[in-house]
């Protein structure tokens with residue numbers, strides 16, 4: 384159970400606002416630690432205050448502040464979009480509701496294994512992106528090209544570092560190949576990867592197809608997580624072998 388913020392005993396008269404979580408019977412220490420971190424995370428608090436569905440929203444906000452790919456009028460595909468924080472950001476920045484009248488109106492398509500509560504301005508479908516012909520389905524929904532393909536897809540953690548790494552890389556590679564099929568020239572691909580070895584192959588692949596490929600750890604990504612993001616900009620266009 385969460386305890387109210389406690390007074391600092393340092394004697395300096397400052398209040399320690401850290402929320403302490405008591406270990407409850409039946410709850411594992413790892414869950415207690417997770418809960419405590421969640422309750423004290425400034426991004427979690429900010430997401431609540433600003434109406435985002437999760438702290439993940441700040442990762443794409445920070446990446447976009449740096450690389451500026453979510454522009455008004457952009458056509459964006461968000462793979463692994465549940466619960467919808469990235470979608471909320473994309474809808475606003477791409478102006479998919481046409482709220483900024485003087486700006487072009489974009490389009491946002493999200494897919495996820497899980498059901499997602501509707502978000503005004505985004506088209507959302509439930510789909511396992513690794514199933515056969517998933518890419519064909521997404522292309523049909525998209526009905527044209529995309530300016531941005533972004534993937535925050537991650538399978539549930541197995542607890543085995545190498546297995547988790549290989550799984551996320553498989554999702555990433557599927558997303559990258561999909562991006563080669565749908566991106567317009569100059570388009571952007573953004574994906575979450577885990578440090579662990581195999582991401583070098585993805586880098587090589589992306590470097591052949593994009594002008595610039597960067598590895599970024601946005602401030603909102605927890606420092607104790609091996610997660611990072613690959614941002615590939617300036618898609619060179621589809622080639623014959625796609």
Ligand SMILES: C[S@@+](CC[C@H](N)C(=O)[O-])C[C@H]1O[C@@H](n2cnc3c(N)ncnc32)[C@H](O)[C@@H]1O
Nearest residue numbers: 439463465466467468469496511512535536537
């Ligand atoms: C970290 S969450 C994404 C958070 C999201 N960017 C947001 O801002 O709300 C990772 C998502 O990847 C999804 N996912 C994992 N494997 C997938 C697959 N094979 N196909 C589609 N979605 C998948 C999970 O269901 C999960 O919702």
